[in-house]
Structure formats: structure tokens, C-alpha cells
């Protein structure tokens with residue numbers, strides 16, 4: 001590659017992804033040769049890119065002259081032979097192994113020996129695509145996200161035989177177009193699709209256990225845990241027909257790793273056409289594309305019994321919150337009192353029994369994210385309805401949102417966040433990516449406000465360990481076994497970002 005001029009880029013496949021990739025490279029000053037097996041598809045893509053640039057001018061994001069120069073750098077070509085001058089060719093054709101292998105094998109004959117073949121595959125192994133290609137060391141994964149101009153993340157994925165220096169070269173190339181490169185090893189789901197498992201699998205698990213409804217789980221994830229979207233809003237947005245095959249494929253590719261075990265619900269929902277926004281109904285209903293949320297349940301307006309707060313994680317904040325709300329507290333679990341507990345990783349039933357509290361008067365309040373946002377309260381199977389309503393009313397004072405759920409070891413937010421952090425730690429442990437890249441990629445690729453490593457640090461690795469260990473003990477399910485990365489850093493009292501020495 002010449003240092004003086006920008007590398008000449010080839011883009012093959014002019015569908016959803018190819019057109020976005022071609023656009024960002026011409027905008028960044030690269031000459032782009034552009035091809036599709038279908039001439040109408042290629043023409044439509046060139047028109048689309050022209051329209052995008054015109055829109056950017058209208059929005060004052062670029063000048064007319066810049067848009068004109070960018071479009072002049074886009075060269076639609078009708079044969080692969082025209083790619084001879086390219087330094088890097090990025091394929092975004094159909095997601096199937098043989099066509100990608102055949103395309104790269106043909107290009108290997110046409111391009112210079114030092115030209116790079118990059119694949120935008122989202123689910124195939126880069127190593128497999130490269131295997132039959134003459135010069136597999138020049139094949140690399142460049143995984144863009146949809147829509148390419150807006151999603152600023154690109155995963156750089158070296159195959160097992162990729163030339164080591166290609167990673168640095170591709171990192172520079174991606175930096176140069178204003179996107180953020182992260183490096184991931186050639187492994188199922190690469191980085192983002194792997195790290196994204198936690199939110200979906202645990203959300204579906206909570207639903208399957210009857211702990212809460214989809215909208216309750218989403219409310220807690222947004223308004224207590226601070227996520228932009230809950231798992232069911234995201235599944236509806238992506239479409240279950242797209243998400244479910246990814247769940248299945250990652251589970252199978254990791255040889256049925258229990259952490260990724262999909263729920264039995266999605267295939268039935270796909271069969272029923274409950275795909276999400278695109279079919280007007282998924283976990284939510286949609287009216288002209290607008291989500292219809294169930295009406296919030298009003299807090300009951302009732303006289304409150306005295307409340308006893310059990311000492312433990314979060315008890316001080318809970319006590320102060322109740323005092324501020326004018327609730328009468330008592331110093332012992334007197335016979336008429338509502339008994340509040342705040343367990344980590346435990347359910348209300350086992351905690352009440354361990355503490356020798358009357359389970360018919362016990363209600364649990366989730367302490368993990370504090371009480372500033374939405375509050376989650378959870379009953380035992382025998383909690384009396386008036387005690388549940390009293391807890392709801394007491395916690396709702398001051399206009400706070402309250403979600404009342406059924407018994408669950410780790411409520412909703414604890415389970416979701418511990419699972420997400422645990423999977424991120426396992427990605428770091430397996431050296432698939434660095435902890436910093438895991439956080440960067442989940443923020444840019446999944447829209448997380450905070451990456452799972454920093455979030456785990458803020459909540460405390462030891463608390464995440466407590467939640468997972470208790471969950472594993474309560475359920476007997478190995479999906480909750482803590483990653484060694486987490487276990488060691490929690491034991492040492494150091495940050496989850498701490499690399500291996």
C-alpha cells in the first residue's frame with residue numbers, strides 16, 4: 001500500500017452493507033471500485049449513495065463540492081477484472097461459505113499478491129473463508145454494522161493464517177474513515193454478537209421462569225439499570241427471525257455452552273409470525289410503527305403497616321428512603337410489620353427462611369442499583385397480598401416507578417447485569433478481545449451506555465460474584481458459573497479491566 005495516497009478500495013456486493021461501506025470510503029477520500037452480480041442492484045446502490053450525499057449537503061454536513069468529489073470517487077464496474085488496481089477488496093455478498101470462497105479465489109488471481117481480501121461476514125469463520133484461497137494470509141475479517149455510516153464500529157478479525165501485520169494495517173485504515181476498530185479473534189459471534197448474548201438469554205430466561213412480563217423486564221433494565229433498551233424492545237427491533245438463528249448458531253458453535261442456551265420460546269413465536277416491529281406484533285404491539293406499552297399499574301392508596309428493614313446490602317438507603325417518605329419503621333420484626341429484605345443473588349423465599357422471618361409478610365427490594373431510579377419489589381409465593389401492596393405503596397411514594405415481580409434469585413436487574421458482565425469476562429479470559437475493546441464494542445455496537453467491564457467495576461466485582469454464585473446454587477444451572485476472569489479479580493479486589501500480568 002502506498003503511504004502517499006489513500007488505498008484504493010474494492011467493494012463487492014451492493015446490498016444493505018456494501019452500499020454503506022462504499023459510501024463511508026468515498027466520503028473519507030478513497031477511490032472505490034464497486035460491483036454486484038446484479039446490475040440493477042449496483043445501479044440502485046449508486047443512486048442510494050448519491051441520495052445520501054445530497055441529504056448530507058442539505059443537512060450542512062458536507063459542501064456540494066465535497067459531495068461531488070465523493071461521488072466522483074465511486075466507480076461502478078461490471079467485471080471482477082477491473083479490481084486489479086485495488087489495495088483492499090471488501091466483500092459484502094450473500095452470507096454463504098462457498099460463494100465467498102469462490103469470489104476470493106477468483107480475486108486472488110486478479111489482484112496484486114500484497115492486496116488484501118476482507119470479508120464482512122457476520123457469522124462465518126474468517127479462517128474457513130480463507131482456507132481454499134491462494135494466499136490465505138491476506139484474508140481478514142472487517143465486520144461493519146448496519147447502518148454503516150451511523151454505526152461507527154468495525155471488528156477486525158484475523159483468521160488463523162492471516163498475516164499478523166494485517167491487523168495493524170486494517171486498524172489504521174478503519175481509523176482513517178472515522179470509525180472505531182476493535183480486534184477480535186476468529187470465534188463464534190466475534191466480539192459484539194458474542195457479548196450481546198447475556199441480555200437476550202437472561203431476559204428470555206426470566207420470562208420463561210414467569211418472574212416478570214417483557215415490559216416489566218424492559219422497564220427495570222431502562223429505568224433501574226440504565227440501559228437504553230431492554231431485551232424485548234431490542235428483540236422486537238431486530239426481528240426474532242434474525243435474532244433467533246444467531247442465538248442458535250452461537251450456542252451450537254460453542255458446543256452447547258449452557259451460558260448461551262436459547263429459550264424454547266423464540267421458535268414458536270417465529271412460527272406464529274410474532275417477529276417484532278416488522279410484523280406489527282412481537283413482545284409488544286405496534287400501531288403504525290409506534291410501540292404500544294401496557295398502561296402502568298397505579299400504586300395503591302392505602303394505610304401502611306409499620307415496616308421492619310432487615311440489616312444487609314442496601315438497608316441504610318432503604319431505611320432513609322422510607323423515613324423520607326414518612327413511613328413508620330420498627331426496630332424488630334413485630335407481628336403486624338411488613339418485613340423488607342434486600343438480598344443479592346438470593347430469592348425472597350430462601351432469604352426469609354434463612355433469616356427466620358415470616359414469609360407471608362416478607363417482600364424483597366432490589367439493592368443493586370440503589371433506589372434513585374425504578375424500584376423492584378419481589379414477593380415469596382406466600383406473601384400476603386396486603387403486604388405486597390403495602391411494599392408497593394411505600395416504595396412508590398414520591399412518584400417513583402415500582403415493578404412488582406415474582407420470586408427470583410437475583411430479581412431482574414441483578415441477573416441480567418451479572419450475566420452480561422460474566423460473559424464479557426469470559427470473552428476477556430478466552431483472549432477474544434481486550435477488556436477495553438469489549439467495553440468499546442458493546443457501547444458502539446450494542447448501544448450500552450457503559451461497557452460491562454466498567455459497569456461490573458462500578459457495582460463491584462465481589463457483588464457480581466456473590467450474585468452469580470448464589471444464582472448457580474439456587475438453580476443448579478451451570479449457565480451462572482462465574483468466569484475465572486471475574487473470580488480472580490473479585491478475590492484480588494482489583495478492577496475487571498486488569499489484564500493478565
Ligand SMILES: NC(=O)c1ccc[n+]([C@@H]2O[C@H](COP(=O)([O-])OP(=O)(O)OC[C@H]3O[C@@H](n4cnc5c(N)ncnc54)[C@H](O)[C@@H]3O)[C@@H](O)[C@H]2O)c1
Nearest residue numbers: 013014015016017036037038041092093094095121122146
Ligand atoms: N445486514 C446486516 O445487518 C449485516 C451486518 C453485518 C454484516 N452483514 C454481512 O454482510 C454481507 C452482506 O449482507 P447484506 O445484508 O448487505 O446482504 P444483501 O442481501 O442486502 O446484499 C447482498 C448483495 O450481494 C450481491 N451478491 C450476492 N452474491 C454475489 C456474488 N457472488 N458476487 C457479487 N455480488 C453478489 C447481491 O446481488 C446483493 O445485492 C453478509 O455476509 C452479511 O452476513 C450484514
